[in-house]
Amino acid sequence: MTVLTSAKLLTGGEAVAHAMRQVNPDVVPVYPITPQTPIIETFAKLAAAGLADAEIVNVESEHSAMSAAVGAALAGARTMTATSSQGLALMAEVVYIAASMRAPVVMAVGNRALSGPINIHCDHSDAMLVRDSGCVQLFAQDAQEAYDLMVMAPRIAERGDVLLPVLVGLDGFTVTHLAEPVELLPDEAVREFVGEYSIPHSLLGGDVTTHGPFAMPDSYFELKVGQARALDCALHAFAEVAHEFAELSGRKLGVLDAYRLEDAGRAIVLLGSTAGTVKDVVDELRAQEEEVGVLAIRSFRPFPRGEIRAALEWLDEAAVLDRALSPGAFAPLYAEIAAATYNTDLHLRSHVYGLGGRDLLPEHIRAVFAGTAPDFPGLRWDA
Amino acid sequence: MGRLKTLVRNEAGTPPLAGGHSLCQGCGVPLVVRVVLDSITTPKVVINATGCLEVATTRYPTTAWNVPWLHVAFENAAAAASGVESAYRALRKQGRLADELTFVVFAGDGGTYDIGLQALSGALERGHRFVFVCYDNEAYMNTGIQRSGATPFGASTTTSPAGLESFGKAQQRKDMTAIAVAHHIPYVAQAAGSFWHDLSVKVEQAAAASGPAFLNVLSDCPLGWGHDAKLGPEVGRLAVETRFWPLYDVVDGAYRLTHDVPKPRPVAEWLRPQARFAHLFRDGGERLVAEIQRRVDDDWSSLVARCAAQR
Amino acid sequence: MAELKPWVERSTSPRVRTGGWRTAGVPRADLERCTNCLLCWLYCPDSAVRLDGTTFVGFDEDVCKGCAVCVEVCPTDAIRMEDE
Numbered sequence: 001m002t003v004l005t006s007a008k009l010l011t012g013g014e015a016v017a018h019a020m021r022q023v024n025p026d027v028v029p030v031y032p033i034t035p036q037t038p039i040i041e042t043f044a045k046l047a048a049a050g051l052a053d054a055e056i057v058n059v060e061s062e063h064s065a066m067s068a069a070v071g072a073a074l075a076g077a078r079t080m081t082a083t084s085s086q087g088l089a090l091m092a093e094v095v096y097i098a099a100s101m102r103a104p105v106v107m108a109v110g111n112r113a114l115s116g117p118i119n120i121h122c123d124h125s126d127a128m129l130v131r132d133s134g135c136v137q138l139f140a141q142d143a144q145e146a147y148d149l150m151v152m153a154p155r156i157a158e159r160g161d162v163l164l165p166v167l168v169g170l171d172g173f174t175v176t177h178l179a180e181p182v183e184l185l186p187d188e189a190v191r192e193f194v195g196e197y198s199i200p201h202s203l204l205g206g207d208v209t210t211h212g213p214f215a216m217p218d219s220y221f222e223l224k225v226g227q228a229r230a231l232d233c234a235l236h237a238f239a240e241v242a243h244e245f246a247e248l249s250g251r252k253l254g255v256l257d258a259y260r261l262e263d264a265g266r267a268i269v270l271l272g273s274t275a276g277t278v279k280d281v282v283d284e285l286r287a288q289e290e291e292v293g294v295l296a297i298r299s300f301r302p303f304p305r306g307e308i309r310a311a312l313e314w315l316d317e318a319a320v321l322d323r324a325l326s327p328g329a330f331a332p333l334y335a336e337i338a339a340a341t342y343n344t345d346l347h348l349r350s351h352v353y354g355l356g357g358r359d360l361l362p363e364h365i366r367a368v369f370a371g372t373a374p375d376f377p378g379l380r381w382d383a
Numbered sequence: 384m385g386r387l388k389t390l391v392r393n394e395a396g397t398p399p400l401a402g403g404h405s406l407c408q409g410c411g412v413p414l415v416v417r418v419v420l421d422s423i424t425t426p427k428v429v430i431n432a433t434g435c436l437e438v439a440t441t442r443y444p445t446t447a448w449n450v451p452w453l454h455v456a457f458e459n460a461a462a463a464a465s466g467v468e469s470a471y472r473a474l475r476k477q478g479r480l481a482d483e484l485t486f487v488v489f490a491g492d493g494g495t496y497d498i499g500l501q502a503l504s505g506a507l508e509r510g511h512r513f514v515f516v517c518y519d520n521e522a523y524m525n526t527g528i529q530r531s532g533a534t535p536f537g538a539s540t541t542t543s544p545a546g547l548e549s550f551g552k553a554q555q556r557k558d559m560t561a562i563a564v565a566h567h568i569p570y571v572a573q574a575a576g577s578f579w580h581d582l583s584v585k586v587e588q589a590a591a592a593s594g595p596a597f598l599n600v601l602s603d604c605p606l607g608w609g610h611d612a613k614l615g616p617e618v619g620r621l622a623v624e625t626r627f628w629p630l631y632d633v634v635d636g637a638y639r640l641t642h643d644v645p646k647p648r649p650v651a652e653w654l655r656p657q658a659r660f661a662h663l664f665r666d667g668g669e670r671l672v673a674e675i676q677r678r679v680d681d682d683w684s685s686l687v688a689r690c691a692a693q694r
Numbered sequence: 695m696a697e698l699k700p701w702v703e704r705s706t707s708p709r710v711r712t713g714g715w716r717t718a719g720v721p722r723a724d725l726e727r728c729t730n731c732l733l734c735w736l737y738c739p740d741s742a743v744r745l746d747g748t749t750f751v752g753f754d755e756d757v758c759k760g761c762a763v764c765v766e767v768c769p770t771d772a773i774r775m776e777d778e
Contacts, residue, residue, distance in 0.1 A: 026470060026473040026474065026477075027466060027469045027470050027473055029465075029466065029469075053473075053476075053477075054473070055469040055470075055472055055473045057465055057466065057469050057509065058509065059462060059465070059505055059509075060501060060502070060504065060505030060508070061501060061502075061505070063458070063459060063462070063502075064459060064462035064465070064501070064502050064505055065462075067455055067456070067459035067462035067463045067465075067466065067502065068462050068463065068465045068466030068469065069466055070455050070463060070466060071430065071453060071455065071462070071463035071464060071465065071466025071467040071470070072466035072467065072469055072470040072473075073466075073470075074453060074467075075428075075466065075467040075470035075471065075474075076470060076474060076479075076480075077469070077470030077473050077474060079466070079470075093456060094455065094456060094459065097455055097456060101455070203428055203451045203453055203467060204428065204451070204467075204470065204471060204474065204480060204484065206482075207451070208448070208449055208450060208451055208705045208706075209451055209452070210441050210446035210448050210452045210705070210707075211452065211453045211454065212441075212453060212454035212455055213441040213442065213443040213444075213446065213454070214437070214438045214441050214442050214443065215442075215443040216442065216443070219443050219444065223443070387731075387732045387733070387736060388732065388748045390736070391732060391735065391745060391747075391748050392748070396745075398741040400741065401705075401709075401741050401757075402712065402740040402741040402742050402754060402756070402757030402758070403709045403710040403711065403712055403740075403756075403757045404710075404712070404740070405710075405712065406739060406740075407739075408715065408739070408759040408760065408761035409739060409761035409762075409763050410739045411739070412739070413738075413739040413740070413741070414736065414737055414739065417736070417741070418736070442710075444707070444708070445707045445708055445709070445710055446705055446707045447707075448705060449705050579736060612761040612762065612763065613761055613762035613763050613765060613766045614766065615763060616737055616763060616766060616767050617766065
């Protein structure tokens with residue numbers, strides 16, 4: 001049954017804050033960092049107006065934000081927070097620990113470049129820093145998706161076979177600060193959708209549990225593999241939750257967003273908001289009879305390797321656009337796409353774009369599709 | 384004796400920290416843990432920083448803890464506790480949790496004075512209600528006796544060893560108790576495992592405080608301090624009886640001496656039984672011992688003056 | 695000081711027998727000298743003193759590491775380390 005909704009003009013940051021308001025978490029540790037600050041400011045304003053009940057904990061650093069989040073989540077409280085860039089870097093140790101302790105914290109990440117030099121604008125280097133942490137990592141393309149994914153996230157995080165942190169990435173400034181029409185679900189619909197928070201063996205649940213033990217070589221391996229298996233379960237969890245969400249909202253989000261890909265010969269593969277620009281160029285080129293398409297990835301972790309292979313294997317060429325570098329090695333998304341499409345006839349190219357917030361313009365994208373992209377400033381070409 | 388029997392009854396046959404852990408023979412920490420937990424009458428949840436206590440008591444798949452227990456990392460025990468305490472308040476407000484609980488944080492001096500200082504400071508400033516117990520054995524013992532901000536002047540550790548060119552730690556240790564007092568929390572105390580009665584009384588007050596409470600508890604370490612395992616309680620007593628480690632508390636900013644030492648023993652009697660100070664008793668060490676004595680005397684006078692000012 | 699209210703179940707963890715650490719004997723108590731002061735129970739780092747109510751019963755040799763702190767704190771010299 002699709003529930004009627006009404007659209008509001010909201011920035012991505014505000015949309016995330018409204019999702020948080022409707023999910024109504026119990027504990028929200030917050031620490032400011034550009035460009036996620038509008039999220040926590042908007043949420044704090046909503047809470048002060050009595051529209052959200054969370055215990056807002058104004059911690060003294062992001063490391064403490066994630067530490068408090070782990071404590072709260074394991075104590076039996078639904079917990080959400082937000083960060084970016086250096087904040088994510090500072091809390092990285094605890095992000096790994098949160099996943100290992102199966103703490104289903106939901107965190108919005110306003111994707112921003114990592115220092116140095118210090119830069120407050122968008123790229124995906126912060127997300128790439130924690131890609132091995134064991135968390136679910138999702139990428140929103142716009143404010144609507146940021147809202148949708150934040151509403152879905154607690155359901156994915158808290159599923160019994162997952163029980164992992166979920167990071168919802170939204171591009172810094174491009175999504176966090178740009179206003180778009182966003183359809184919000186009714187409050188009760190979200191409340192009913194997320195349900196009550198409940199984890200097995202919570203600290204305050206009354207039984208004696210030891211959380212965060214010390215493991216020797218005889219057990220660490222198996223514990224880590226078990227944790228990794230839980231992340232694999234998140235693919236199925238995402239699909240099921242997205243199905244339910246679609247019934248509620250009329251919007252179906254998949255782990256992949258394949259746009260005009262079915263009969264394409266060439267495609268661009270990427271994460272995040274630039275997919276919007278690429279889709280515009282695809283429409284333009286399609287009108288000129290060019291067989292092009294785009295594959296935007298929503299679930300970066302777990303990485304949907306089977307689905308990606310199936311989506312790309314019959315294409316002639318694909319250009320992977322990475323908004324992060326891996327100095328001394330292949331760009332991160334490119335490396336994973338290459339591994340997923342290994343032994344197919346797909347010809348792959350790697351480009352790095354948009355570091356530190358530099359815009360990617362339609363003319364660059366046209367050049368990528370044409371295979372003629374020289375070294376534009378801000379668009380590195382790698383054969 | 385009444386208090387000791389009450390501690391026994393509070394354990395009700397199930398020690399909060401059971402035997403079978405791998406803390407050293409004669410370790411002074413379990414005494415502190417049990418006195419603290421047995422002196423609190425509500426159910427407790429323990430948050431533990433990385434360190435001797437945490438590592439030696441929770442080797443997977445075993446645990447020595449008979450209370451709900453959380454360890455996240457080294458520097459963030461106070462932050463993790465802030466999250467647990469916030470969850471508790473949220474759940475109580477919603478009527479989803481009826482029980483009254485007390486949150487106890489255990490961290491060594493490393494996880495309190497040094498790497499743990501930021502998280503502790505933030506938690507104290509925000510006013511979370513928990514009892515933070517620093518088991519202060521004056522060095523990073525778990526990793527092999529490296530110096531910390533709590534290591535006393537002149538102590539030999541593996542990273543401030545005494546040798547031809549060095550007399551051990553060249554810096555005075557931080558006054559962590561004063562740092563806690565500076566956060567204007569309801570209850571701060573300095574205590575010692577060797578004075579368990581005084582510690583137990585302080586724990587009661589700490590648990591009853593309407594906000595954060597901080598206890599800095601000197602805990603002896605036979606391995607790190609360099610003395611026979613069985614002499615821990617005696618060495619711990621000497622710390623107090625030489626005025627090296629005064630026992631006092633600060634209630635809403637008002638200082639009280641809880642154990643007066645009118646006839647102090649010379650500080651050398653505290654230093655001599657410990658191998659970490661042995662180099663001070665070789666040629667040329669007298670001036671260092673005198674320096675330590677001077678500092679102990681000055682600190683005691685200041686403390687007494689602060690206590691007098693409250694009356 | 696009020697008594698503790700029971701709230702939680704015990705841990706179900708298996709036990710580790712650290713009694714194997716002993717190298718210099720095991721504590722033995724002379725019950726005639728014992729006054730049930732309970733100081734050995736308090737000071738034992740390994741929770742190895744067994745009580746019946748508030749009466750000393752013996753030592754838990756499964757976990758006692760033989761540190762001899764109990765010998766030192768006993769006010770009536772009722773405890774001695776003996777060869778095993």
